[in-house]
Amino acid sequence: MSLKSINPTQTKSWKKLRNHFNEIKDVHMKDLFKEDSDRGIDFSIKWEDFYVDYSKNRITQETLNLLIELANEIDLKDAMSKYFRGDVINKTEQRAVLHTALRSTEDDEVFVRGKNIIPEVFSVKNKIETFTNNVINGTLKGSTGKSFTHVVNIGIGGSDLGPAMVVDALQYYKNHLTTYFVSNVDGDHVSEVIKKLDPETTLFVIVSKTFTTQETLSNANTIRQWFLKSANKEAIAKHFVAVSTNTEKVKEFGIEEENIFPMWSWVGGRFSLWSAVGLTISLAVGYNNFDLLLKGAHKMDQHFKNEKFKSNIPVVLALISVWYNNFFDAETEALIPYSQYLNQFANYLQQGIMESNGKGNDRSGSPINYQTGTIIWGGPGTNAQHAFFQLIHQGTKLIPADFIGFVKSLHGNKDHQNKLVSNYLAQTEALLNGKTEKEVLKELKSKRLAEPEINTLLPFKVFTGNKPTNSIFINKLTPESLGKLIALYEHKIFVQGIVWNIFSYDQSGVELGKQLASTILDEINNKASHSHDSSTENLLKHYRQEG
Numbered sequence: 001m002s003l004k005s006i007n008p009t010q011t012k013s014w015k016k017l018r019n020h021f022n023e024i025k026d027v028h029m030k031d032l033f034k035e036d037s038d039r040g041i042d043f044s045i046k047w048e049d050f051y052v053d054y055s056k057n058r059i060t061q062e063t064l065n066l067l068i069e070l071a072n073e074i075d076l077k078d079a080m081s082k083y084f085r086g087d088v089i090n091k092t093e094q095r096a097v098l099h100t101a102l103r104s105t106e107d108d109e110v111f112v113r114g115k116n117i118i119p120e121v122f123s124v125k126n127k128i129e130t131f132t133n134n135v136i137n138g139t140l141k142g143s144t145g146k147s148f149t150h151v152v153n154i155g156i157g158g159s160d161l162g163p164a165m166v167v168d169a170l171q172y173y174k175n176h177l178t179t180y181f182v183s184n185v186d187g188d189h190v191s192e193v194i195k196k197l198d199p200e201t202t203l204f205v206i207v208s209k210t211f212t213t214q215e216t217l218s219n220a221n222t223i224r225q226w227f228l229k230s231a232n233k234e235a236i237a238k239h240f241v242a243v244s245t246n247t248e249k250v251k252e253f254g255i256e257e258e259n260i261f262p263m264w265s266w267v268g269g270r271f272s273l274w275s276a277v278g279l280t281i282s283l284a285v286g287y288n289n290f291d292l293l294l295k296g297a298h299k300m301d302q303h304f305k306n307e308k309f310k311s312n313i314p315v316v317l318a319l320i321s322v323w324y325n326n327f328f329d330a331e332t333e334a335l336i337p338y339s340q341y342l343n344q345f346a347n348y349l350q351q352g353i354m355e356s357n358g359k360g361n362d363r364s365g366s367p368i369n370y371q372t373g374t375i376i377w378g379g380p381g382t383n384a385q386h387a388f389f390q391l392i393h394q395g396t397k398l399i400p401a402d403f404i405g406f407v408k409s410l411h412g413n414k415d416h417q418n419k420l421v422s423n424y425l426a427q428t429e430a431l432l433n434g435k436t437e438k439e440v441l442k443e444l445k446s447k448r449l450a451e452p453e454i455n456t457l458l459p460f461k462v463f464t465g466n467k468p469t470n471s472i473f474i475n476k477l478t479p480e481s482l483g484k485l486i487a488l489y490e491h492k493i494f495v496q497g498i499v500w501n502i503f504s505y506d507q508s509g510v511e512l513g514k515q516l517a518s519t520i521l522d523e524i525n526n527k528a529s530h531s532h533d534s535s536t537e538n539l540l541k542h543y544r545q546e547g
């Protein structure tokens, strides 16, 4: 069954939220904290090793109740059961959306077109496990009898960002294999990686769901040509494996059938790291850790599926984000992990969130007259504090931010960890409270500045505060907790897509540029001529003359 189409702005709860917004839009969070001394507890959720504090938001209990009323009115429960049981909720592509099935348990049953897909999922997991073990322990060797030392993941978008982010995030758990990621069609990218490789000891993992993506095939072909300079064609079978749904195309490339790791049309690219797309993760940190990542995600799936909305982490965070996006007109959201390991987390979620919810037509096909997908950006603290935080603190835009922190560090340097956590907590406190004129005056006077100087400086030193943040405090960065964290955001994406009445699992918007690029490439390669606007025309002319 497909998803219902309900315009959220036509619901009773939306109208109530609009009235409620007018009443509380100017309320300062500081006052909300004064009114309720337990606010920090009342607006937080403890679950497993997660402590999610969402009290530093411009919300009251009434806001939360109304947002939940909205979730009920648009029938989120019904949509969730369709999502988990494999209904065709990706209607424009006629597909189920079942990344959750990839991390389910072996005794689960999930049916796609009448067939239980779980046995197939586990057979591919077994194949990943055996292959991973053989590469890591050196049983599997390259064409000249040497064990592998390097793994190169060739893919782009969902076939790159997820594995690259997770391998980086879990580098503490890494084994001896060195991993590289080649994604951009920029030839300098692949050339720089090739410089570091020894063909005798490198394994190439070509990841492409469709196996038609220009960037991935160009990079794979370039690498193959380089490889064949020092090896014969038979050696390809020992050094190249592929992850794809398109077996025919993979075989055409010269990869043996046994070296193909299948995936399925019901796994969206940006949600695919749990499938064989995560092969490089498994190789880098070992199959057990890969499996723990999946187990963590499965726990979050269960929480999302079974927990009542009020204490359901993905639901609460999704609804609060809707509150800012649609009532406060906030356009962006920042993701600030206080961990260098999560350096690539915002990058990764940019695809997850913006490719999913960057849609302007509702589920009936009509143009939408309210805001949908938020713009996602961010970077790790404390670095980010010295880069873009100024604008969050004193700029003119409202930027809700998620602060992700870990109680324990992995290497156990307590001095650094105390400093890191102090900064993590201090920033959300500063964003909440700001600094009043009275406080600034006191501070400037204590510096014994002259009165005219104080008066000049005063307005620039005042911070309004009232800037919303969520704090996601996790005990420790482990494969399992990372799996939970990623799954949390996947479900947040789902909830928001349901509220906004859009289809979150297609991506037609990225196709137009691809089509036009192929027309322009034809002109560059074959001197063909097509008509363009005068800007594109002249840029092309410039490239031809100077290139």
Ligand code: F6P
Binding pocket: 156, 157, 158, 159, 207, 208, 209, 210, 211, 212, 213, 216, 269, 270, 355, 507, 510
């Ligand atoms: O450009 C969009 C996209 O289709 C993404 O959704 C996808 O993750 C990426 O391209 C790569 O696709 P593929 O895995 O088929 O090469």
